[in-house]
Amino acid sequence: MTKLYNKRKFQPFRAELRGRMTKSEALLWKYIKNDSLGFRFRRQHGIGNYIVDFYCPKLKLAIEVDGLTHAEEEVFEKDQRKEKFIKENNMILKRYSDEQVYNDLGNTLMDIENTCKEIAATSATPPTPSW
Numbered sequence: 001m002t003k004l005y006n007k008r009k010f011q012p013f014r015a016e017l018r019g020r021m022t023k024s025e026a027l028l029w030k031y032i033k034n035d036s037l038g039f040r041f042r043r044q045h046g047i048g049n050y051i052v053d054f055y056c057p058k059l060k061l062a063i064e065v066d067g068l069t070h071a072e073e074e075v076f077e078k079d080q081r082k083e084k085f086i087k088e089n090n091m092i093l094k095r096y097s098d099e100q101v102y103n104d105l106g107n108t109l110m111d112i113e114n115t116c117k118e119i120a121a122t123s124a125t126p127p128t129p130s131w
Contacts, residue, residue, distance in 0.1 A: 004089065005057075006046040014051055017044040024101035025053055025065045028108070037113050039120075047091070050082045059119045060091040063112065067098045092119065 045055035
């Protein structure tokens with residue numbers, strides 16, 4: 001079985017990305033780290049050959065914060081391949097623009113929190129009787 005998460009060969013690149021987060025990524029991280037939404041997120045998390053900005057393992061929720069370069073054709077196509085791979089592996093991907101995070105942080109956090117609650121509610125299995 002092939003390792004899916006945090007492949008060792010990408011560790012230096014993940015560390016580099018953590019060290020040079022964009023302003024909007026750093027701002028969002030400030031509010032979602034330390035289980036502040038009730039769920040633990042990791043930053044610059046490897047999934048297959050891709051790295052997502054934030055990932056909640058419990059919910060299988062990946063969050064990407066896209067800057068202006070994501071509108072460029074080459075970057076857009078890479079994003080599409082990443083999104084397809086994530087969905088094929090039964091994960092959810094939410095995208096927010098730098099502008100959304102920076103200029104509308106409250107609604108962005110509310111959307112992330114609501115998404116987390118929705119996923120948790122739909123993935124919760126009812127307890128089975130012990131008889």
